Amino acid sequence: MTQRCGFVAIVGRPNVGKSTLMNRILGQKISITSRRPQTTRHQVMGIKTEDDNQIIYVDTPGMHIMSKDRNKAINRFMNQAASQALRDVDCVVFIIDRTRWMPEDQVVLDKLTHVKAPVILAVNKVDWLEDKASLLPWLEQVGAKRDFAAILPLSAKHGTNVPELEAEVAKHLPESIHYYPDDQVTDRTxxxxxxxxxxxxxxxxxxxxxxxxxxxxxxxxxxxxxxxxxxxxxxxxxxxxxxxxxxxxxxxxxxxxxxxxxxxxxxxxxxxxxxxxxxxxxxxxxxxxxxxxxxxxxx
CATH class of the missing domain: 3.30.300.20 (K homology (KH) domain)
Structure with a gap:
């Protein structure tokens, strides 16, 4: 069979569940998590190899609006790290939190304007929705914001629809040799x-x-x-x-x-x-x- 390998950036505003999603996909903790925004400060690679597919996920800091209390060198670094991850990837997973569209979600969407790679919209934490009937009209509404490759409601914490997301990502992998050994799970020491x-x-x-x-x-x-x-x-x-x-x-x-x-x-x-x-x-x-x-x- 043909080997496939590609890079996938996981992006979104702070605290939408990017690190939780990557840890769920890998089946182990690679990125740290907390309920505080901006827990992730670096790009962290998570590598998953199954059969002939190798997917290199890049967990990123939450993109945020620079404000009076967020205008330090470390804030600039986190925004730059998240933006840099969008270069030369084969697919992007853009995560939002349920039926909330915040100004910082728009910041991320604007960053994706010039990205040529397919963008999958992952609507996370749907298990927290009290009114499940609100989900479908919201998916239609948010889907009009961009021509997304796919839109998937999911729960990174509980794993709901995560295999479906992985299957969607796999569709966009180019033919390539694997860049990392099959048993390696991260690039970090x-x-x-x-x-x-x-x-x-x-x-x-x-x-x-x-x-x-x-x-x-x-x-x-x-x-x-x-x-x-x-x-x-x-x-x-x-x-x-x-x-x-x-x-x-x-x-x-x-x-x-x-x-x-x-x-x-x-x-x-x-x-x-x-x-x-x-x-x-x-x-x-x-x-x-x-x-x-x-x-x-x-x-």
Whole structure:
């Protein structure tokens, strides 16, 4: 049979379920998730190989409108990373949230104006719809906004219609050799993935108290026969944020470390010894040089 291989960008505004969809397709956690917008900050590739098809999904940061509180170097980086992912892909999956059309959805649609690749519209979280009868007229309404290759209602969380989406994506794969080994599932290193797991736990536990001026840097990643030793530095911008992260008697940082370590052990398939530290690095999120040193660079 003929081998096929192609790149598929998953795009949408923040918090519509892009990372959840990619994790569902791959059957394992590659991209971190939380209920906070802009949890994803980088392009993350998820590779799925089945028989003669290899699909390379590119999870992207949510495209957002630059506003007074979102006008930092890190916001510009996330928008650029999402836009860059649209170049030279074979298919685009554009995700929206149920029957809500927000100004940022229009921003994404406008970005797709010059994309020649077929665009599939995925209407996510339909399991949350109270009025299911509203879905069909909405699909007709939103379908008039562009000539979509297909429109699919789905639930990334529960897997509803996700196989149908994969089948639709597969129709647009070009004939090609596979770019990655059949057993590879991401282009990201283990260091990157464990840093993201720590950041996920911070976002989930402190999403309301701690703004987005937080990132994670891995200082040590050392594997021995029985255990992987990991030291992670959590960077914040203000002393008050450091106090929140550590918590009373260090309870918050212990909880974050415990949850992150359990996820790391599942991901790495072995025992992990995790040490977390918190450091104040003022202004890092609006300093392009600092961002590059922390791994925020376009591929």
């Amino acid at each position: 283990q260091r990157f993935l464990v840093a993201e797991l720590v950041r996920e736990k911070v976002m989930r536990q402190l999403g309301d108290e701690l703004p987005y001026q937080m990132t994670v840097e891995i200082e040590e990643f050392r594997e021995t026969d029985r255990v992987t030793h990991i030291s992670a530095l959590i960077l914040v911008e203000r002393q008050g944020q450091k106090k929140i992260l550590i918590g009373e008697n260090g309870e918050r940082i212990k909880s974050i470390g415990r949850e992150a370590r359990l996820d790391m052990e599942r991901a790495l398939g072995g025992k992990v010894m995790l040490n977390l530290w918190v450091k104040v690095k003022r202004g890092w999120s609006d300093d392009e040089r600092a961002l590059k040193s922390l791994g925020y660079h376009l591929d």
